[in-house]
Amino acid sequence: MKKLFSLLLAAALVLSLCGSLTALADEPITLRVYDWSDSTLVYRQKFHEEFMANNPDIKIEYTQLTIDQFNSTVVGAIQNGEGPDLFPVPTTLNLSTAVAENWFLPLEDYLPQEFLDTFLDGTLSEGVQRKNGVLYTLPESGSLSNSMFFYNKDILAECGLEVPKTFEDFRAACKTITEKGAGRYWGLIEGGNQANRCDILFRALVQSAGGKISINNRALTVNGRVPYDTEEVRKAVELLQGIVEDGSLYPDTASISAPEARELFAQGKAAFLCQGLWCIGTWANDHPELNYGVMVPPKGADNGYVANVESIPWMGIYSKTKYPEAAARYLKALYDTETYHYQADVVKSGSYVSVIKGVNEANMVDPVMKEYYEAASQCIDIPIATSRNVKFYDFYSTVVGTTPSLASIAQGILSQAIDEPMDYLAALSDAETNAWKTACEAVGIDFSELEFSNWVAGQPYTAADYAALQ
Amino acid sequence: MSQKAIKVKQNPIQRKNRIKLNLWCWAFVSLTLIFYLLFQGYPILCSIYYSLFNWSGMTSNMTYVGLENYQNLLKDNVFWGAFRNSFRYMIMVVPLEVTISLFFAYLLNDEKLRARTAYRVSLFVPVVVTASIVGIVMIFIWSSNGIINYVLKSLRLIDKNINWLGNAKYAMRTVVIVSVWKDMGTYMIYWLAALQGVPADVIEAASVDGATRGKTFFKVVVPMIAPTAGIILILCTINSLKAFDLIQTLTGGGPFFATDVIATFVYRTAFTSDMGLPRFGYASAAATMFGIVVIIIGAVLNALKGKLQKLQ
Structure with a gap:
């Protein structure tokens, strides 16, 4: 009897073990995806539902953080082999460094060529998504300037104003709007507690004044010096100071973030806002009644221009993931236009422009988005150090930034915290010139390679111009 | 009489008991000690170690630079600005926090006061609310369209709305007010504990002798709660020098570094950068340097407290 009982017990144990193993085998794998793409959250969640329905063996665990949170909480985990299965290259890092750290798997081992052929030409470029010819990341969206100006058509009509085209017109328009608004609305609003937004606005104004200045986080010199105290910079400073002195800047600008500024603009609290394409999708969802348009930044000189932004790397597959095939399936689906939407x-x-062939032409139905696209298409390519010499990616990993930075000084102007910004900018130019020279020496590049003597401000810089410098 | 300890020979049973007692003591302390070593001691040692390297915290590329980070800190105006701000903040916060919390504690210690528990709870509530939530709410309250401006304008104390947190002139003072409001409850509890230790008959005797409430407080109560006051002062000073979460949420150290304290400097340097990589090693050096300053201040205050107690 005892033997029979033992046998039954053993059989039950074996059966339950088999059952557990079968259950484990049936259990979907969890794919952890981290990023900071807040403007597309709604569509991303919808995509995840579609993806999980089509792939019952995969469960998506999607976490959205801010870039600061990502840097302070996820990077350590990546280094310790505990990173998420899919994540983007942090904005403080470039692909070259991420690959040197062995963070990502070569994508071509998992993604077929016919899938990669669906990307627009030039989007999977060397230095940005590829390192030594090997593809490691995919881009999130097409590169489009994020320094266009949105304007509220109703406010402009109420004040009897046309869209301003010059610095003088812009300042005058902001003043008129603020006076007529009498506390209901102001001229300009900006996410002033975000240094990056202040930096983008400031650089856009310098470029509109015809100044030779790089896009943010990038290096470019003029006459052997970092060009942060030029005459064109002074013009941009004077415009911002003038707007602030006139009281035309939304009063809380210094203490609000970019999403808050976006929301307040949609509530009709200001007539102008300098931000990117992502606003359009958010407003379409949250404020469909908003009557607004898009314009290029006002010009401060005849040779004023706005620069195109550089492409940046985005999502890659973690080198230590247990599920590279599942992660590749996720990436394929994210860019797939037949099964997924x-x-x-x-x-x-209107969240952003796609990098997949044919998608923009077929789906760009929003008139404001078309307007944005047209305005942004007036942007020009300016010289890029990494296009001249890929070793500049190492320079960006080596250079030590100066504080207060251009972004901080721009914040200081908006918050009226500094009286003589040009003094700070001159000191910054000196300090950055020295820091850039040191970084060039450290990585073995000639500092003079940051100088593009054959570039005329306001004129696009072409492949032929790069070739002429060789 | 000789102060030398007299060595008493213990018998084996006494020795065994003493060892047993010691073992029990260590057993009780060990858990705290392990947690301290893991979550305080080890990170402190790591921070000191990292401060000797040029390291971004994001890559495995660490270059030993010895004391170079410390030398650079000595020349860094932004660091010294944050250093000054930390002390400005402390000088404003500590007297306000200590006196206001004592005032409320004394008021709410009165047994005759009706609903005093409700008052105590209401003053303690901000302490249990997360600093980041307080920060978010306060951004609205102190904004140019917030309730503070509305009230001040209604009372005709200001004629134009002020962006209290976005204006460099007012930002630090605003942060101090919010901080005092948020943390005052903690110190009130300490004061209440001290006040409850003052015998009621002593107060009654003073009252019978004709002392006013103020005189009783300054001549009878204050000397009796002075030892606790020393501890409160040390805690409040150290906590104010370590302030981070509230300032980070309210202003992030801005506008243009007007509220930048060492903790926000360290956070920004360690995890963000406008150009190039973040500077984790440099931030560790700043944290170590300031940590040493805080330890010295704590030790000096402790020594002062000891001397004052002896004088009493």
């Missing part, structure tokens, strides 16, 4: 959704909503 994510690419079409983000373009239709």
Whole structure:
């Protein structure tokens, strides 16, 4: 009897073990995806539902953080082999460094060529998504300037104003709007507690004044010096100071973030806002009644221009993931236009432009998005140090930034915290020139390679110009 | 009489008991000690170690630079600005926090006061609310369209709305006010504990002798709660020098470094950068340097407290 009982017990144990193993085998794998793409959250969640329905063996665990949170909480985990299965290259890092740290798997081992052929030409470029010819990341969206100006058509009409085209007109328009608004609305609003937004606004104004200045976080010299105290910079400073002195800047600008500024603009608290394409999708969802348009930044000189932004690396597969095939399946689906609608959704909503062939043409239905696209298409390519010499990616990993930075000084102007910004800018130019020289020496590049003597401000810089410098 | 300890020979049972007692003591302390070593001691040692390297915290590329980070800190105006701000903040916060919390504690220690528990709870509530939530709410309250401006304008104390947190002139003072409001409850509890230790008959005797409430407080109560006051002062000073979460949420150290204290400097340097990589090693050096300053201040205050107690 005892033997029979023992046998039954053993059989039950074996059966339950088998059952558990079968259950484990049936259990979907969890794919952890981290990023900071807040403007596409709604479409991303919809995509994840579609993806999980089509791939019952995969469960998506999607976490959205801010870039600061990512840097302070996820990077350590990546270094310790505990990173998420899919994550983007942090904005403080470039692909070269991430690859040197062995963070990502070569994508071509998992993604077929016919899938990669669906990307627009030039989007999977060397230095940005590829290192030594090997593809490690995919881009999130097409590169489009994020320094266009949105304007509220109703406010401009109420004040009897046309869209301002010059610095003088812009300042005067902001003043008129603020006076007529009498506390209901102001001229300009900006996410002033975000240094990066202040930096983008400031650089856009310097470029509009015809100044030779790089896009943010990038290096470029003029006459052997970092050009942060030029005459064109002074013009941009004077415009911002003038707007602040006139009281035309939304009063809380210094203490609000970019999403808060975006929301307040949509509530009709200001007539102008300098931000990117992502606003359009958010406003379409939250404020469909908002009557607004898009314009290029006002010009401060005849040779004023706005620069195109550089492409940046985005999502890659973690080198230590247990599920590289599942992660590759996720990436394929994210860009797939036959079974999934994510690419079409983000373009239709105006969140951003797609990098997949044919998607923009078929889905760009929002008139404001078309307007943005047209305005941004007036942007020009300016010289890029990494296009001249890929070793500049190492320079960006080596250079030590100066504080207060250009972004901090721009914040200081908006918050009226500094009286003589040009003094700070001159000191910054000196300090940055020295820091850039030191970094060039450290990585073995000639500092003079940051100088593009054959570039004329306001004129696009072409491949032929790069070739002429060789 | 000789102060030398007299060595008493213990018998084996006494020795065994003493060892047993010691073992029990260590057993009780060990858990705290392990947690301290893991979550305080080890990170402090790591921070000191990292401060000797040029390291971004994001890559495995660490270059030993010895004391170079410390030398650079000595020349860094932004660091010294944050250093000054930390002390400005402390000088404003400590007297306000200590006196206001004592005032409320004394008021709410009165047994005759009705609903005093409710008052105590209401003053303690901000302490249990997360600093970041307080920060977010306060941004609205102190904004140019917030309730503070509305009230001040209604009372005709200001004629134009002020962006209290976005204006460099007012930002630090605003942060101090919010901080005092938030943390005052903690110190009130300490004061209440001290006040409850003052015998009621002593107060009654003073009252019978004709002392006013003020005189009783300054001549009878204050000397009796002075030892606790020393501890409160040390805690409040150290906590104010370590302030981070509230300032980070309210202003992030801005506008243009007007509220930048060492903790916000360290956070920004360690995890963000406008150009190039973040500077984790440099931030560690700043944290170590300031940590040493805080330890010295704590030790000096402790020594002062000891001397004052002896004088009493």
